[in-house]
Amino acid sequence: MNTTAIHTVDLTGIGSVEVTVADYGSGQPFLLLHGGAGPQSVTGFAEQFAAAHDVRVLVPTHPGFGGTPRPEALNSIGGLAALYNALLSQFGLQDVTVIGNSIGGWITAEIALLKSPRVSGIVLIDAVGIEVPGHPVADFFSLTMDQVFQLSFHNPGPFRIDPATLPPAAQAIAAGNRAAISVYAGTAMADPTLVDRLGSLEIPTLVLWGSSDRIVDADYGRAYAAAIPMARFQLLPDTGHSPQLETPDQVIHAIWDSADTDFSAFAH
Amino acid sequence: MSRTAVTRITHSCHLIEIGGRTFLTDPWFSTRPGYYQGEPIALSVADLPRLDGVLISHEHYDHCDLETFASYRDQSVPLFVAETVVEAAPGTRCSSPNSARFLSGSATSPSPSCPPTACTSAPQGNMQVVMDADEAAELTAILKPELAIPHHYAFTKGFLGDRLITHSDKDPLHYQDAARDLAPETHVRIIEPGTRIEL
Numbered sequence: 001m002n003t004t005a006i007h008t009v010d011l012t013g014i015g016s017v018e019v020t021v022a023d024y025g026s027g028q029p030f031l032l033l034h035g036g037a038g039p040q041s042v043t044g045f046a047e048q049f050a051a052a053h054d055v056r057v058l059v060p061t062h063p064g065f066g067g068t069p070r071p072e073a074l075n076s077i078g079g080l081a082a083l084y085n086a087l088l089s090q091f092g093l094q095d096v097t098v099i100g101n102s103i104g105g106w107i108t109a110e111i112a113l114l115k116s117p118r119v120s121g122i123v124l125i126d127a128v129g130i131e132v133p134g135h136p137v138a139d140f141f142s143l144t145m146d147q148v149f150q151l152s153f154h155n156p157g158p159f160r161i162d163p164a165t166l167p168p169a170a171q172a173i174a175a176g177n178r179a180a181i182s183v184y185a186g187t188a189m190a191d192p193t194l195v196d197r198l199g200s201l202e203i204p205t206l207v208l209w210g211s212s213d214r215i216v217d218a219d220y221g222r223a224y225a226a227a228i229p230m231a232r233f234q235l236l237p238d239t240g241h242s243p244q245l246e247t248p249d250q251v252i253h254a255i256w257d258s259a260d261t262d263f264s265a266f267a268h
Numbered sequence: 269m270s271r272t273a274v275t276r277i278t279h280s281c282h283l284i285e286i287g288g289r290t291f292l293t294d295p296w297f298s299t300r301p302g303y304y305q306g307e308p309i310a311l312s313v314a315d316l317p318r319l320d321g322v323l324i325s326h327e328h329y330d331h332c333d334l335e336t337f338a339s340y341r342d343q344s345v346p347l348f349v350a351e352t353v354v355e356a357a358p359g360t361r362c363s364s365p366n367s368a369r370f371l372s373g374s375a376t377s378p379s380p381s382c383p384p385t386a387c388t389s390a391p392q393g394n395m396q397v398v399m400d401a402d403e404a405a406e407l408t409a410i411l412k413p414e415l416a417i418p419h420h421y422a423f424t425k426g427f428l429g430d431r432l433i434t435h436s437d438k439d440p441l442h443y444q445d446a447a448r449d450l451a452p453e454t455h456v457r458i459i460e461p462g463t464r465i466e467l
Contacts, residue, residue, distance in 0.1 A: 028427055095304070095424075095426045095427055097426070097427050097428050112301070115300060115301055116301065117299040117300050117301060117304075119301055120301055120302055120304070120425065120426020120427060120428065120429060121301075121302070121425075121426050121427055121428025121429055121432075122428075123428070202300070202301065202302055202303075203301040203302050203429075204302050204425055204426065204428045204429030204432050204433055205428075206428060206432065230302070230432075230433070232432055255428075258428070258431045258432055259430075259431040259432070259435060
């Protein structure tokens with residue numbers, strides 16, 4: 001069973017921010033951050049994870065996505081990281097694992113850099129945010145939606161939608177999501193300072209990567225893991241840029257049973 | 269005649285009263301991502317008694333939290349540290365590895381310089397760097413103490429860190445059982461933080 005509520009967070013320098021948070025299950029706490037594909041790209045996974053294990057999964061909608069309001073001053077990945085750091089304090093949670101996909105992974109990395117003792121581990125799933133020479137992030141804004149689906153999924157068939165056939169309300173939300181991506185992540189989808197800053201992290205980190213991801217390729221993922229001193233890298237077969245959407249079972253297994261994984265097999 | 273006593277504070281942080289003097293071991297009074305005591309911290313820095321010295325076994329944060337200990341009221345308390353602590357903390361005012369002292373205000377610099385290494389494992393691979401229960405019992409059989417008090421077993425790196433790195437079962441009874449077999453003359457006592465044992 002899950003509940004959804006709007007929480008108000010007072011953020012220094014930005015002011016009062018309203019954020020919609022869906023709350024699944026109870027037990028070991030996780031904060032799950034969606035990417036540019038919006039909250040519906042992670043909510044199915046949250047529900048499945050909470051059904052399979054004693055976990056509580058919080059899924060915020062980044063302000064501006066899903067038709068929610070975004071304060072003008074909340075306009076960066078760092079701002080979202082500060083928002084969720086404050087939200088975890090407001091909830092009084094301890095030993096939180098933050099999981100983020102794509103842009104959500106970038107936010108996760110910035111949350112880790114805030115070094116709150118409440119956050120004990122991070123899972124980056126096909127994250128963007130760093131610059132890797134020779135391995136650019138696909139230029140989302142110059143692609144057609146059909147190309148985006150083609151690059152994002154191992155098997156795009158079941159996920160492909162024609163935006164032109166969506167009802168007007170859904171088209172408005174999609175346009176809002178697109179605008180929010182541009183505000184938070186820019187067109188480069190990367191912060192040139194991030195990769196060096198990651199070197200200061202001491203947090204246990206799991207980097208999961210879909211082997212068929214062509215938005216950000218596996219070598220980009222290996223570079224992400226290499227930039228974080230404690231990170232373990234694991235390649236997930238037969239899945240693309242959003243493994244939690246395309247193959248949720250293997251993502252749950254990769255996180256829950258990570259103690260049994262021989263990471264040396266995935267490093268090279 | 270002065271008493272000999274041990275008070276558990278948390279993890280490897282203890283007060284040892286011996287020969288009329290009081291020493292603090294391996295100060296650890298704060299938490300940060302991936303480093304949690306897993307048990308209460310029985311005394312804060314402000315609650316510490318008058319100390320004659322601080323003994324620091326190695327430079328890892330969970331044994332060498334000088335950043336928090338820097339608020340201790342006696343800024344001239346001697347630190348007796350392993351050489352690695354001095355090496356890991358260039359710019360500290362430790363005068364020599366064997367009789368290091370920190371000067372007022374300087375103790376905030378060492379802790380961030382400590383390498384990002386877990387006490388139970390190196391960051392690369394699965395190399396074990398802390399004795400397991402059986403190995404600790406083997407050492408007990410060699411040292412033959414009258415009393416052994418296990419510590420450092422409650423430590424947690426959190427949900428993910430315990431899966432990826434520490435692989436600890438957090439159970440001191442394994443040591444007690446192993447010591448019963450290998451070092452039957454040693455009495456093993458498992459005590460909670462805040463407990464003082466007089467010898």
